[in-house]
Amino acid sequence: MSIVRWIAATxxxxxxxxxxxxxxxxxxxxxxxxxxxxxxxxxxxxDTVELNQVIADVETAKALVELPSPHAGTVTHLYVExxxxxxxxxxxxxxxxxxxxxxxxxxxxxxxxxxxxxxxxSQDAPxxxxxxxxxxxxGSVPRLESSGTLPRRSTPPVRRLASxxxxxxxxxxxxxxxxxxTRADVEAAASNPTPRAEVATVESxxxxxxxxxxxxxxxxxxxxxxxxxxxxxxMAEAMVRSVTTAPQATVFLxxxxxxxxxxxxxxxxxxxxxNLRLTFLSAVVKAVCSALARHPExxxxxxxxxxxxxxxxxxxxxxxxxTPRGLLVPVIPAADSLDLAAVATALDALVKTSRAGTxxxxxxxxxxxxxxxxxxxxxxxxxxxxxNGEAAILAVGAVARRPWEWEGQLALRHVATLSxxxxxxxxxxxxxxxxxxxxxxLLSNPARAFALA
Amino acid sequence: xxxxxxxxxxxxxxxxxxxxETWVADIDDERLLALYEDMVVVRRIDTxxxxxxxxxxxxxxPPLLGQEAAQIGSGRALRDDDFVFASYRENAVAYCxxxxxxxxxxxxxxTTQSGWNPFTYNMATPQVIIGAQTLHxxxxxxxxxxxxxxxxxxxxxxxxxxxxxxxxxxxxxxASYKAPVVxxxxxxxxxxxxxxxxxxxxxxxxxxxxxxxxxxxxxxxxVLAVMAVTRLALDRARRGEGPTFIEAVTYRMGPHTTAxxxxxxxxxxxxxxxxxxxxxxxxxxxxxxxxxxTDESSMAVDNTADQVAAELRAGxxxxxxxxxxxxxxxxxxxxxxxxxxxxxxxxxxxxxxxPAGATx
Numbered sequence: 129m130s131i132v133r134w135i136a137a138t139x140x141x142x143x144x145x146x147x148x149x150x151x152x153x154x155x156x157x158x159x160x161x162x163x164x165x166x167x168x169x170x171x172x173x174x175d176t177v178e179l180n181q182v183i184a185d186v187e188t189a190k191a192l193v194e195l196p197s198p199h200a201g202t203v204t205h206l207y208v209e210x211x212x213x214x215x216x217x218x219x220x221x222x223x224x225x226x227x228x229x230x231x232x233x234x235x236x237x238x239x240x241x242x243x244x245x246x247x248x249x250s251q252d253a254p255x256x257x258x259x260x261x262x263x264x265x266x267g268s269v270p271r272l273e274s275s276g277t278l279p280r281r282s283t284p285p286v287r288r289l290a291s292x293x294x295x296x297x298x299x300x301x302x303x304x305x306x307x308x309x310t311r312a313d314v315e316a317a318a319s320n321p322t323p324r325a326e327v328a329t330v331e332s333x334x335x336x337x338x339x340x341x342x343x344x345x346x347x348x349x350x351x352x353x354x355x356x357x358x359x360x361x362x363m364a365e366a367m368v369r370s371v372t373t374a375p376q377a378t379v380f381l382x383x384x385x386x387x388x389x390x391x392x393x394x395x396x397x398x399x400x401x402x403n404l405r406l407t408f409l410s411a412v413v414k415a416v417c418s419a420l421a422r423h424p425e426x427x428x429x430x431x432x433x434x435x436x437x438x439x440x441x442x443x444x445x446x447x448x449x450x451t452p453r454g455l456l457v458p459v460i461p462a463a464d465s466l467d468l469a470a471v472a473t474a475l476d477a478l479v480k481t482s483r484a485g486t487x488x489x490x491x492x493x494x495x496x497x498x499x500x501x502x503x504x505x506x507x508x509x510x511x512x513x514x515x516n517g518e519a520a521i522l523a524v525g526a527v528a529r530r531p532w533e534w535e536g537q538l539a540l541r542h543v544a545t546l547s548x549x550x551x552x553x554x555x556x557x558x559x560x561x562x563x564x565x566x567x568x569x570l571l572s573n574p575a576r577a578f579a580l581a
Numbered sequence: 582x583x584x585x586x587x588x589x590x591x592x593x594x595x596x597x598x599x600x601x602e603t604w605v606a607d608i609d610d611e612r613l614l615a616l617y618e619d620m621v622v623v624r625r626i627d628t629x630x631x632x633x634x635x636x637x638x639x640x641x642x643p644p645l646l647g648q649e650a651a652q653i654g655s656g657r658a659l660r661d662d663d664f665v666f667a668s669y670r671e672n673a674v675a676y677c678x679x680x681x682x683x684x685x686x687x688x689x690x691x692t693t694q695s696g697w698n699p700f701t702y703n704m705a706t707p708q709v710i711i712g713a714q715t716l717h718x719x720x721x722x723x724x725x726x727x728x729x730x731x732x733x734x735x736x737x738x739x740x741x742x743x744x745x746x747x748x749x750x751x752x753x754x755x756a757s758y759k760a761p762v763v764x765x766x767x768x769x770x771x772x773x774x775x776x777x778x779x780x781x782x783x784x785x786x787x788x789x790x791x792x793x794x795x796x797x798x799x800x801x802x803x804v805l806a807v808m809a810v811t812r813l814a815l816d817r818a819r820r821g822e823g824p825t826f827i828e829a830v831t832y833r834m835g836p837h838t839t840a841x842x843x844x845x846x847x848x849x850x851x852x853x854x855x856x857x858x859x860x861x862x863x864x865x866x867x868x869x870x871x872x873x874x875t876d877e878s879s880m881a882v883d884n885t886a887d888q889v890a891a892e893l894r895a896g897x898x899x900x901x902x903x904x905x906x907x908x909x910x911x912x913x914x915x916x917x918x919x920x921x922x923x924x925x926x927x928x929x930x931x932x933x934x935x936p937a938g939a940t941x
Contacts, residue, residue: 155635157635157840180629192844196632198637198638285930488845490846
């Protein structure tokens with residue numbers, strides 16, 4: 129029973145007296161979070177703080193929260209700079225505290241009480257709990273490993289022993305069932321140390337990557353490393369997920385959109401559109417929704433778990449928007465039920481809220497098809513990456529006047545290139561080309577909408 | 582009784598309400614000041630617990646900021662032998678029942694499965710499953726009927742819970758059997774991020790009518806009005822007239838829990854609108870005008886609140902983690918071979934840490 133008592137003892141309260149330095153580690157501010165970003169410090173070293181005085185703003189995956197000081201005393205050290213993403217359990221600040229006060233239990237991740245769950249933010253997380261693979265799965269893809277090596281399998285007591293004996297599990301080959309590292313392996317390694325050179329290489333490589341990771345932007349003579357947080361981090365993860373799960377292909381179509389350009393100019397002069405920002409993108413939205421009605425298979429998604437396809441009855445249209453924080457894809461719900469004026473209004477509102485950073489999470493989910501207006505950046509075409517949970521994405525290139533065949537002659541016409549990337553599990557080349565050509569047809573001759581509707 | 586019941590307006594004026602105020606005729610200045618102190622203290626408890634969560638001392642905390650009057654007004658209307666079935670946000674009601682501040686946070690620190698013995702305080706431990714406690718309340722009320730006492734079961738839940746099946750079933754049974762139960766709904770306007778206007782086409786109180794349960798809508802930020810209508814509802818139940826539904830119209834000024842960020846789904850203007858209706862400010866205005874709340878008595882109240890907060894902090898930090906094997910203790914009343922097997926397996930797992938522990 130002594131072991132049990134020991135565990136209990138390490139968690140109990142201890143009393144310290146007179147002047148003591150207290151370190152504060154980043155707690156799990158939500159439920160089941162593994163890291164958070166220190167957005168701003170409200171204190172500096174040497175400051176005197178009161179208990180519960182706000183010392184920092186911290187952004188988690190769930191909320192931006194204020195951090196109240198856990199002690200009254202003097203700030204002795206800030207361990208991380210503002211803008212840094214810190215792992216839960218990492219020390220962030222220390223205080224010099226007068227007199228005796230109960231010191232809190234050692235910071236270990238508190239239990240997840242309610243099943244809210246949280247996204248796994250860190251690449252380290254899968255390494256802690258290696259998944260048991262049960263034979264080949266349909267559509268399985270190699271997992272990305274940050275270190276490039278597979279994590280070694282072991283149990284928590286063995287990992288604890290290894291860390292206490294200073295044994296690096298990555299250097300061991302397990303002799304247990306299925307290659308699992310046992311206590312005996314660790315003890316053997318501890319009594320018969322690995323050749324020094326090998327250890328040093330691993331250690332220094334680790335130190336380098338740790339330094340690059342933890343600094344808020346560590347600069348050297350020829351490079352600058354910047355931390356990736358918030359929206360940009362989510363974008364990176366979403367892109368990896370899309371590219372590693374959905375086989376994608378892209379088809380292109382260049383279209384003479386002069387008639388649409390003329391029609392929009394004509395409409396802008398009418399009373400209904402006087403106060404609206406009627407853009408070319410609005411017309412693309414209308415064309416896409418009409419074409420989706422004819423090609424419902426494009427307005428759909430692939431379900432990994434069940435290996436089947438869900439077709440949506442309505443179009444929840446995502447619009448890729450560049451914001452100061454990174455790429456966001458806010459959606460227009462039931463876009464297929466909107467008329468042109470309503471589309472223009474919705475697009476305008478969406479651009480404004482995403483630039484202002486006030487897009488609500490609810491407006492970022494549930495998309496069934498996405499449009500990326502890369503033409504806004506002056507480029508002709510692109511190979512967009514399909515948004516997770518959708519079957520296709522359309523990139524709209526810049527509308528430019530180009531020499532084009534027009535009624536048997538060469539003329540300067542408004543031309544735009546459309547690029548459609550699609551999830552090849554859901555759609556084939558014929559289906560996606562047919563859809564894209566319908567979108568092109570509508571933009572080259574908007575009057576064709578009569579025939580389609 | 583129709584319309585919103587109010588006795589003290591948002592700007593601290595006493596309003597006439599002849600058919601309601603008789604229920605609080607005994608609440609003199611001194612007792613009103615005590616209600617004021619209760620509200621200040623529970624707000625301070627709430628602030629301290631929120632800070633403790635941010636400091637890593639609690640896993641989670643569901644703040645009640647803004648709902649003090651709804652909980653204190655009703656909690657202080659109860660008799661000791663009434664029985665409360667609450668959700669996770671009714672910490673002020675628990676405070677009224679005499680539950681210690683340390684017991685309030687034990688569960689949220691993860692050191693126990695249950696913060697208190699329900700039968701010591703006649704209050705069940707917080708129900709996290711939305712609305713499930715209303716069934717327990719109705720069932721308990723049927724038990725009271727069988728025993729023939731005049732105690733009452735009180736179920737606390739929110740606006741979102743009224744859309745749950747459990748709550749509807751509880752009301753059907755309570756109405757059918759005329760069970761002595763009070764359904765006390767704090768309509769705090771938000772079911773996490775879902776506004777009440779999206780989930781109910783009628784006002785929440787009107788939902789009760791469909792079950793044949795009389796409903797009262799009260800200004801949930803008016804502690805006196807809340808106490809009056811709760812007493813009225815309790816009295817109906819004690820006299821065998823069956824259940825009453827109270828909709829206390831209030832506002833959750835903080836996040837749903839410490840893991841939530843309300844600025845993502847609601848406008849700052851809405852919060853500002855409700856800050857004007859703050860339950861504590863309005864009672865302070867009223868009591869100051871009457872000369873009952875002075876700088877001196879206000880400071881005394883604040884000191885009491887600070888003391889309770891310090892007690893909460895010390896109590897929370899002093900909670901020891903349970904022995905790992907105690908996990909198995911309260912699963913079955915009698916020995917159970919499968920459980921004993923699991924316990925032994927876990928013990929041998931813990932013993933695998935031993936040499937590591939010895940070197941620490």
